[in-house]
Amino acid sequence: MSAPFNFGQLKFLKALTEALFHGAPMVISADQVVANITELFAKVGGTKLDEIRLSLTATELVLGPLFAAVDVETRAHRIRNRLQNSQIDLFQDMARLRGIVYACYYGHWQPGVEAGDQQANAANPVHQQIGFTLPKFRVRGPADMAITRVEGREIDPAHILDADTLGDEYDVVVVGSGAGGAVAAHNVAARGYRVLIVEAGPFYPSPRITHHELDMVAQLYKHGALQTSTNRDFIVFQGRCVGGSSTINNGICLRVNEAGRTHPDAVDVLARWASIGAPIDADAFHSSYDAIRDRLHIGTIEARAGRHNGPHLINGWHAYAAGSSDPKEQRAVADWFAKNFGPPHTPAACAYCGYCNSGCAYGRRLGMAQTYLPDACRDHGARILPGTKADRIVWQTSIDGRREAEGVKLILPDGSRRTVRARVGVVVAAGTIASSKLLDRSDIDGTGHNVSLNIASPVVALMPEGVGGNAWDEDQMSSYVDCGDFLLESHFQSPMAMASLMPGWFTDHSERMRNYGRVHSAGILFPADRRGRVKDGKLKFELDRDTDLPLLRRAMATLTKVHFAAGAIECYPALTKGQRLTPDMDIDSFFETAIRESDDVTLSSSHPHGGNAINVDPDAGVVDPDCRVHGTTNVIVTDASVFPTCIRVNAQWTTMAMAHYATARHDPFG
Structure with missing residues (x-):
């Protein structure tokens, strides 16, 4: 492994x-932080490493001259003037380097006998500084779930292929092993087809997953969780491993327009799709939701799993709404999430260790790698080829003149290329960005347009001493409020992730992290509908100033007020400058002034969808209502890229339902 810097x-x-x-106390040296940064990017590598190198060079020029030679106080003064408080877009982009530095301080991990050794980190000085205890050393009462592994759910390694065991032809090649690919692969294999599942990321079963966050994000996320839009306004989190994002998400399962769990004024998603030429059989689609629910044992989480941060949001909302005269707020739905963690109320239920986003080390999350993928391999003969990129689909002409997939060109882990024949068909399910890129490289017109994001941004709240409990000792996300045009979602992160999203600079950031046991957190989630496109292999995405930015300000202001209604004494919205708010301030006016453009706030999304939309008209969409690519006989797309508009809620369950809908009602290749 070559040195990255x-x-x-x-x-x-x-x-x-x-x-x-x-001005802030450090319990590990700056040299150790740099070593952690170096280790992270040595593992990430690729184009993201090239981007960081370029960013370092540019930032040094901006902070110069001779930045490293001047005293620390002068350096901090330059950072404050040229990065923290700048309104220049380029400088604001450079300011995001702070998140990497803070993440690599608070993500520090002491080396042990084994990778991810918790025992070696029992006295991790950074954990001690912020009052954090690793799961292995937490004391829990008899009513709590023991933090132990659940065995028997993983993929048999014998079903994982490499270059030597890869065959020359299969009936169906499925590209992508996440929510869309795994469900489709299972259903197609169950029809008797010989299925190959191609995954760009590694095979990383839960026994290999640890609480070493820096290592996990490098191994399990695309670009080490540093993938951004072309303007760097948005971080886009996506899994890149067998099981896809179902391996590293919070397991949230929301249906579109579910009675009693969706705001009654929310847009009717399926009706809207039908109105623009994308009719979906609603009864069949909800039957697909039901089938996924039954296999993944989706159910409302246990209250003990979200015992601190979860009720904080619900109680805060009720206190806030009691004083509101807005009828829409009166009709809002506040509830606990349903998840595929469990099943709940069984010995295998979520042990709420708080590390969902870096993978479940305990085999309790019923992701694709614990359900549909092992089922497809064990019961129906499917096989998985990890670490392999699908370069393009190879075509021939069918008897009726349409294009017909003959095979898929693959790039194997060693860089060699090989074409695998697909005797029957191809399923594309690599996610919005990768699927658009693959179809574009395969000469399919119109791909990558009208991409939607559910945009997220956090607000952290400081609670009075002794109020609320340690929010890190529970499920990361447990409750939500559907406000109609946006959602509020409780969330809390493990140390590295929390440090990267915690607003503030210098001593402010350090003080807030030392209050790790006193803070609660939640985020907004609002739909940015069809604002983006995949261009030159990357996501280009911009918010609309007249519609999206006012909604962003209103959602952030509402969440801040909810925190204060729940008893918070300070709030820290994820603003570039790191401001703090107190209950006596005019919250609405503050956000009107503070957020003038996307660069003023940290924005992210784990739910990209669209790009290859369903439409009956080939000129208006890439796939037909059966998810078959227009003008082809045997290529279907079964991931979130086929969604015609933004679904406004977390996309996992709907993506799985779409894959089931496309492959279970009838044989897509019959």
């Missing part, structure tokens, strides 16, 4: 780290 870059990283911690 040269001497000058390492020197700058150390100087930057020292400046970002100016």
